Structure formats: C-alpha cells, structure tokens
Amino acid sequence: MPGKMQRIPDVVIRRLPVYLRYLHQLQEYEVETVSSQQMGVDLNLNPAQIRKDLSIFGDFGIKGMGYKVAELAEQISEILGLNKEIPIVLVGVGNLGAALCRYNRYQESATKIIGIFDGHPSKIGQQHGSLEVRPMEELTEFVQQHKVKLAILATPPAAAQSVCDALVAAGIKAILNFAPLLLQAPPHVRVSNADVTSELQALAYYLHG
Amino acid sequence: MPGKMQRIPDVVIRRLPVYLRYLHQLQEYEVETVSSQQMGVDLNLNPAQIRKDLSIFGDFGIKGMGYKVAELAEQISEILGLNKEIPIVLVGVGNLGAALCRYNRYQESATKIIGIFDGHPSKIGQQHGSLEVRPMEELTEFVQQHKVKLAILATPPAAAQSVCDALVAAGIKAILNFAPLLLQAPPHVRVSNADVTSELQALAYYLHG
C-alpha cells in the first residue's frame, strides 16, 4: 500500500508485540509457516482482524499458504523499530525499579535499560546488575548524550510529575509509567500507564458481579 | 436504573479506578464537589463519557451542581467491591514478585497480598515483609481456606501456564499476569496482562514514525 497515508490505531500497535512473541514461539518449534486461522485459534483473536492488522503495514502473506514465520517476525520487529537496540532510562530505583533493572538483563529484547537514576542521595552509586544509580542532575545530559527516547518512571507518586517534566524537557518521546497517578505530558510524548493498583482494582470488579 | 440489565464494557470498568484515585486526590485538597466538566479537564476525558460511565451504575450526580466527591468515591469503591479487603495470592517470588510484595504494604488499597508462593525449594520460607514464601503444594488449600479470588502471577514464563491451571482449579476468578506469555484460562476467569516487555515494545513504535 505504497504512499497511502493512514492513522494506525493504538490497539493495533499493542497487538503487534503479541504477534511477535507468538511467532518467536513458533520459531522455537521450527514451524515455518502459519495461517491467520491458526494464529486466531492460538491467540483468541479473529483471523480477519489479524490479517487486517498485518495488511496495514504490507502484504506479508502468501495466498493459499499463510505467513512465513521468520519473515513475518522480522517484519513486525521492523515495524516496531526493534531491529536496533532501544536504549531506556529508568528513574526511581525503589523495589519495583530495582526489579525491572534486574529483569532487564534476562530478557532478550531490543529494549534495554542503559541508565538508572534516583533522586534520593542514599541511593546514588548503588549497583544494580551492571548499572550504577546516577543522580537526577545527570539525567538530561545522559538522555541527550545517549539519544535516549524511552523512559520508565518508577518513582513514588509525589515525585512523578516533576520527573516526567524533566524527561520531557530532556527529549524523551515515550514513558512507561508505574507511578499511581495521571501524568500530564505534551501530546507528542506517549505515556503508557502500568499501575498495579489500578489493574488490581479493575480486576476486583469481576470477583463479584 | 433499577432492574435494567446491561453488559458493562471492560473499558468502563478500567476507568473507574482512575476516577477513584482522582476523587481521593480531591479529598486531600478538601474539595467537596466536582463537575464532569472539571473531571474531564483534569483527566483528559470527555465529560459526556464520564457522566455516561457513572450513570450506568446509578444517579450519583446532582443537576446544576455536580458530584459530591466523598459520596462518589464511596459509590465507586462499592461498585468495584473495594469496601472490604480483597485478599490476593502472589505466585512467583522472583525480583518482580518480591517487589510487588513490598510495594503492597505501603499502598492503602483494599487489595492486599496475604499469601506468597514459589515453586523453587530454595525460596520456601524466605521472609518478605510479614509474609513467608510457601511451597506450591499449599496453594490450593490456602486459596480455598482464605477464599482468595484474585491472584498475581509473576513466575518465569515456563511455569506460568501450569501455575495458571492450578490457580483456576483452586477457584481463583481473576489473574494479573506479569509473565510474558498468553495464558489459556476458561472464560469465567478474567486475565489481565501486565507484561513489561510488550508494553515497551508497543511504546517503541512511537519513537520513530
């Protein structure tokens, strides 16, 4: 669909990592091709939806045959921009932050935490894996020097908005926010909320009803 | 709207905790009433949507005046079932699990982790806050004895599906899944995915484009 401009819904973008992980799994079992029908069964999705999602980005399938697993995985990686390493800064090295930090090392994903920051003096210099906690004062320079565009925010809620502002000012384009509050950020900065308490509260609804 | 039966979209349920937190914030500032207009501005939502969401559950507002903050917070808590403590079991006490465990104590929310479990022998008996890691063998009995309906799954992906099966068999009704894989669960069990890698990969898309 060359040249055709079109807004891609966020809900589609959020399914791409799901497809990608599934394809990687198939690769482990040395499956070479897969149909949208089969994907639909395994992922609990409508096959037409899967085909539609994929066809937004190109004609990746082969009629009568399905999709080549390795090729499709490659294409989705490319769409998401995962072919090169994506550097991340993490701000707030508390319980959760430290866990994410260690978690980071075992994952083989393009996204990689390369700098960790905390506002609390006692934390500065602490070692987490191969990373040392840096003071907030170094944030802007670090982000700009390493061309970091993605940040994880895991501070206490009281500090979150000012950290967010600092990240935005430093040129960050997207934030994964674990702090339990609604961040105010300009429209060109994408914020994704991953607050555990809210998730649990929403699930609580389904326990009665 | 007494007696009127209607399916409530998940997207509405997921907004309720957002409203609730906002109302709690207003309470801290001793704001007594709030209009959907004001809420819309502060939460970046359409006021009509907020009114519609709330009116599904009852007539909580006062025409010409707005909503009483304390009363609305109470109502939403009730809708979500947060008026009584909601016991949670956490399975998988790795980095993330342990962090969630400690995190748990500082939050003042109705949802509370009361039992933590791990399949790895070396972890059994470890203390995390006031909780001691229990062996998987005790899971079913614990869940049933304490009438636990909500679980957090934070095991490595290889163990996740069998843990999920065990949780379902024990009578769990909802699972917050941090493991990076798609869990297969029966329709009466609600699964919410909170996989960090997928979140980051989706955000990666917005860094170029």
Add this chain to the structure above:
DNA sequence: TAGATTGTTAATCGATTAACAATC
C-alpha cells in the same frame, strides 16, 4: 428565579467481523 450541570437520547466515529474475489 437564572445559571449550571446532570442523565440520556441521537449522531458520530471507529473498530471488529463476515464474506469473497484474487491467487498461490
């Protein structure tokens, strides 16, 4: 009362799904 704001209906918008011609 006059002004403000709700709850709700109707209009709009957007996403999902069914259906099928194209074609491997």
Add this chain to the structure above:
DNA sequence: TAGATTGTTAATCGATTAACAATC
C-alpha cells in the same frame, strides 16, 4: 488443477461525543 488462504470491501457492532430536556 483444486484447495487453501490472503487482502480487502462491506456489514456489523460497539464506544464516544454532541446536544438538550429535566431539574437542582
């Protein structure tokens, strides 16, 4: 070729938003 499965159009479904009568 016959069977299978894509990419895409059209139909459906559902969620968001605008508009406004009801009313505090």
